[in-house]
Structures are given as structure tokens and as C-alpha cells.
Amino acid sequence: MLALEISSALLNGGYALGLALGRRWAWPLGLFGTLAGVAVLFDAKLYAESVLNLGYAVLAVYGWMQWGSTAAVRDRSRYRIRELGATLILAVATALLMKVATDNPRPLADGVMFAGGILGTWWQAQRDRTNWLIWIALNVTGNLLYSDLGLWAYAAYSAVMAVVSVWGWFRWSAPAKTDQASEQ
Numbered sequence: 357m358l359a360l361e362i363s364s365a366l367l368n369g370g371y372a373l374g375l376a377l378g379r380r381w382a383w384p385l386g387l388f389g390t391l392a393g394v395a396v397l398f399d400a401k402l403y404a405e406s407v408l409n410l411g412y413a414v415l416a417v418y419g420w421m422q423w424g425s426t427a428a429v430r431d432r433s434r435y436r437i438r439e440l441g442a443t444l445i446l447a448v449a450t451a452l453l454m455k456v457a458t459d460n461p462r463p464l465a466d467g468v469m470f471a472g473g474i475l476g477t478w479w480q481a482q483r484d485r486t487n488w489l490i491w492i493a494l495n496v497t498g499n500l501l502y503s504d505l506g507l508w509a510y511a512a513y514s515a516v517m518a519v520v521s522v523w524g525w526f527r528w529s530a531p532a533k534t535d536q537a538s539e540q
Contacts, residue, residue, distance in 0.1 A: 357399055358509065364392035365513035371416075372491075372517050375480055376524035380423040387416035400505055403458050404450050404470040412477055419481035432484045439475060447471035465501045469494060488525035495521055 367389030374382025390412035398406040451467030454460040472494045479487035498514035 360392050361396045361509045364389050364396055365509050372520045376527050383416045383420035387413050400507055401460055402466050404454055404466040408470045408473050415477040422481045432482055443471045443475045462501055485528040488521050491521035492518055
């Protein structure tokens with residue numbers, strides 16, 4: 357399982373770096389990295405995160421298509437509060453489900469990672485710079501969660517991704533990334 361965990365972390369690291377650079381080629385890396393992560397997280401009894409990785413795979417296909425589109429990037433600020441509210445509700449509902457229906461050792465953290473991960477990836481696909489703030493918080497949380505469960509490759513990956521997320525936040529700031537993602 358360690359080899360799969362490392363492979364998943366490396367592919368997902370390439371994905372995050374590619375997105376920070378605004379490169380469309382990052383999305384297939386995310387697809388394969390998250391599919392590998394399904395087994396790793398299920399084995400660790402992080403069931404919501406395992407399902408989340410299936411959702412990431414779907415969002416990776418969507419992101420690939422979105423970033424290949426010629427449509428202009430729209431201002432999404434009016435949707436953020438509604439999407440954050442829905443994410444909070446989903447996080448609590450997922451945590452409660454994990455607590456009562458599974459042997460998940462960390463249901464609240466798993467629920468937050470699940471709901472926040474959907475939101476962060478959705479905002480990435482929409483080219484919303486705010487996604488990086490979500491990922492900073494999730495990567496710090498992930499580092500603590502994975503360390504606690506002995507998933508050391510994922511813990512290290514999350515620490516590195518927290519730094520990449522800070523870099524992505526600043527990189528996407530000039531000029532607010534209204535340009536199209538690169539086809540490279």
C-alpha cells in the first residue's frame with residue numbers, strides 16, 4: 357500500500373503544481389492520482405475521503421473540459437457564500453454519517469476534508485483564485501490527520517501541498533487569472 361500511497365502523492369503533487377502554473381495538463385495527473393488514492397484511503401478507513409477521491413476523478417474530467425473551453429472566466433464572488441454554506445452542511449452531515457455508520461477513526465476531519473475538497477476542486481475548475489485558501493486549510497488539516505493515522509507519505513504530501521497552495525494563491529493573483537489556462 358505504501359507504493360500506491362507514494363504514487364498517488366506524486367501524481368497529485370504534479371497536479372497541484374500544474375494548476376498553480378495554470379496548465380491544463382495537470383488535470384489528467386489529478387485523475388490518476390486520485391484514483392490511486394481511493395484504495396489508500398479506504399484501507400485507512402477514511403471512507404468519505406475514499407469516496408471524495410472518486411468525486412475528484414469526475415471533477416478532473418470536468419476541469420480538463422472547462423480549462424479547454426474558450427468561454428470567458430466569469431466573476432464567481434456572488435456564489436461563494438452559498439457554496440461555503442452548502443459545504444459546511446455537507447461536512448457536518450458527512451461527519452455524522454461516518455460517526456454512526458462506520459468505524460472511521462476521525463469522522464469530523466474526514467467530513468471536513470470531504471466537503472472542503474469538493475469545494476476546492478470545484479473552484480479550481482472554475483478558475484476561482486479563492487480555491488487556494490481552501491486548499492491551504494485542507495492541506496494543514498490533512499497533514500495533521502494523516503500523521504495521526506500513520507500515513508506518512510500523505511502527511512508529507514499535505515505539508516508540501518500547503519506550501520504549493522500558498523504559492524498558487526500568489527501566482528494566481530496577477531492579474532486575477534482571467535486569462536485562459538494554457539494548453540501546454
